[in-house]
Amino acid sequence: MFNSTLKKPLQLSTSTHQLAKYYTQTKTRTLARSQGRVVILGSGWAGFKLMKDLDKKNYDVSVVSPRNYFVFTPLLASTSVGTLEFRCITEPVRTYSKDINFYQATCDKIDLENQVIHCVSNIDNASGRKSFLLDYDKLVIGVGSYSNTFGIPGVEEHACFLKDVNDARKIRKRLVECFENASQPGTTEKEKQDLLHFVIVGGGPTGVEFSAELHDFITDDLSRLYPDLIDKTRMTLYDVAPTILSSFDSKLSDYAHKKFNRKGIQIKTRKKILPYGLLVWSTGLMQNPLVESLSTVAKDASGQRILTDGQLRVLDKDTKLPYPNIYALGDCATIEGNDLPATAQVASQKANYLRKVFNGTAKKGYEVPATEFEYKDRGMMAYIGSYEALVDMSSVHEQATKSGHLSWLLWRSAYFTMSMSMRNKLLIPIHWFLTWALGRDISRF
Ligand SMILES: Cc1cc2nc3c(=O)[nH]c(=O)nc-3n(C[C@H](O)[C@H](O)[C@H](O)COP(=O)(O)OP(=O)(O)OC[C@H]3O[C@@H](n4cnc5c(N)ncnc54)[C@H](O)[C@@H]3O)c2cc1C
Incomplete structure (x- = not known):
């Protein structure tokens, strides 16, 4: 029936x-x-x-x-x-x-x-x-x-987004391309600086987590593999708001802001014309x-x-x-x-x-009137680089806001547990270990 x-x-x-x-x-x-x-x-x-x-x-x-x-x-x-x-x-x-x-x-x-x-x-x-x-x-x-590009000219054509694995693949390829290009004979100092300027637009969780991962990649691996270029490398994070991660508890977003400043990731709100090697767009x-x-x-x-x-x-x-x-x-x-x-x-x-x-x-065997959907807010997490994360569970308990290395462990264990298949439950820790022990792979193909 x-x-x-x-x-x-x-x-x-x-x-x-x-x-x-x-x-x-x-x-x-x-x-x-x-x-x-x-x-x-x-x-x-x-x-x-x-x-x-x-x-x-x-x-x-x-x-x-x-x-x-x-x-x-x-x-x-x-x-x-x-x-x-x-x-x-x-x-x-x-x-x-x-x-x-x-x-x-x-x-x-x-x-x-x-x-x-x-x-x-x-x-x-x-x-x-x-x-x-x-x-x-x-x-x-x-x-x-x-x-959302807000109809801003050039974004669609020139920026990278981060929504799917194809986007991630494009970013990874472009990043290594910037470093290889800057290493070519005859590249001027100005060209090197422009190629190695990485711009992220959007200070929400995606923009911040990408900035954190990129910072780790540069400090852990690229600094070792391209030692002559590292002092020319810059990262700038743009947002219209003066603060990043505004959906998090203000103590946590301040903490992330300070950490980013200390790492040399510039946070800017003002419009400016700047050359870049890679632009990642993550604004909603x-x-x-x-x-x-x-x-x-x-x-x-x-x-x-x-x-x-x-x-x-x-x-x-x-x-x-x-x-x-x-x-x-x-x-x-x-x-x-x-x-x-x-x-x-x-x-x-x-x-x-x-x-x-x-x-x-x-x-x-027949339709029963359903009760309405009820949402249970289980909190938010964000990786901020160098084995540190933010955990904001204030929706569960007022005091449950944490930052630092312990939060990073929580962040990793939560996502490891949530990953779906047995195959990925095995692959994820193996790759985390390989990255920690041997560094990231920079082959470009
Ligand atoms: C980098 C990143 C990090 C994130 N981190 C977190 C996090 O830590 N925690 C969290 O809670 N949320 C996070 N989010 C947000 C979360 O991923 C989204 O809210 C979630 O993916 C929404 O699920 P969805 O199924 O609606 O859309 P999606 O996951 O985007 O899936 C949409 C699907 O529809 C398909 N599709 C599109 N158009 C059509 C069409 N016309 N016909 C048929 N199929 C179509 C797409 O191919 C895709 O398969 C993150 C998002 C990003 C991009």
Whole structure:
């Protein structure tokens, strides 16, 4: 029996059949599972976490994502300088379940009326990129967000972002390129200084953690390998606010500020024209184009995120009533009247909540009114370099704010514990040890 919330039977409408002549029809593998088809968009903290433990006996689960893996983002900055290797922080979607359909594609349109999504493969082949349609009974939107450039000219073309392993790979390659370039015969002193000026824009956790990792890379490895260039190397962190890590307890953000000053990382707020070798842009989020294309769904005040009710169901723009079978979570969505930060912690808690709702329905065989999602703030952590970190658990206990080496141990153990597969639970400590004992690899390819 199909779930009572289905808007209409599992048939493609006439309009969809007309469209089908332009698209390849993709049917899900089976129509026989009791709770019908769940299509999950995205393989990030929201989509991947939900997919992992969803009841695949009763749901026909399909995942659509332009990348066929999950990225453990809290350790992404470590891979951009080689403290960890890229594969230590990725989890291939397919290895988690043989009982799902995975499509490496981007969803570029959702037809809410006909319960069909339009997808474009992101794999090039001789005849170009294939387009296809998928129909759903329940749709979960977890497409995340893009880096916000605020429309500033040149950022898109010249800056590096830090959202995915490809970004980390690009940064690592560019960093070594700057040092190799500065070592070439005939490079003037001015050229060397410009190439070895590393600029980070954004004093939030991502910008700060990347600065910390880069500082470690320069002091631990590059100073040894390029001794003549080290006095020409500079790092500047820009933010519009005079303080970094403003979401942390003020004592902790002051501590980080002082540490950065002592390490020679300049923190600047003023606009200035400066040459650089590498620019890393990390100033916040902007909406995914798919979210922008959803003209009939409600959005938050900034117009950037999909608005849902407390059960994570997407709200209609005009009626403000929830669509019974469309859910949104992660960075692309927020709950009406309960705005939460765009973090992995929120995304994974929402995914766990939705998994329980879906699995509960499957177990009972019919939809039960779900209790609303409740967020449990477990605090924040940030690495600030030289084996030191900040831990702010003031949401759990007023006094629970810590900085220093002990916090670094906590930071490492927390992320080691949270890493998903046994493979990565082995790879991560091995690479931490190798980096400590032998230094980071600077091969450029
Ligand atoms: C460097 C870095 C460090 C971070 N550190 C922390 C931390 O320490 N703690 C913390 O709580 N949070 C942290 N975050 C934030 C956290 O990673 C995000 O909040 C989280 O990734 C949001 O999960 P999500 O699933 O919504 O989006 P994402 O993880 O970004 O995943 C989105 C998914 O959707 C896919 N997608 C995009 N467009 C489409 C489309 N049109 N169709 C189908 N699929 C699509 C993407 O390929 C991706 O698989 C960090 C973020 C970064 C970048």
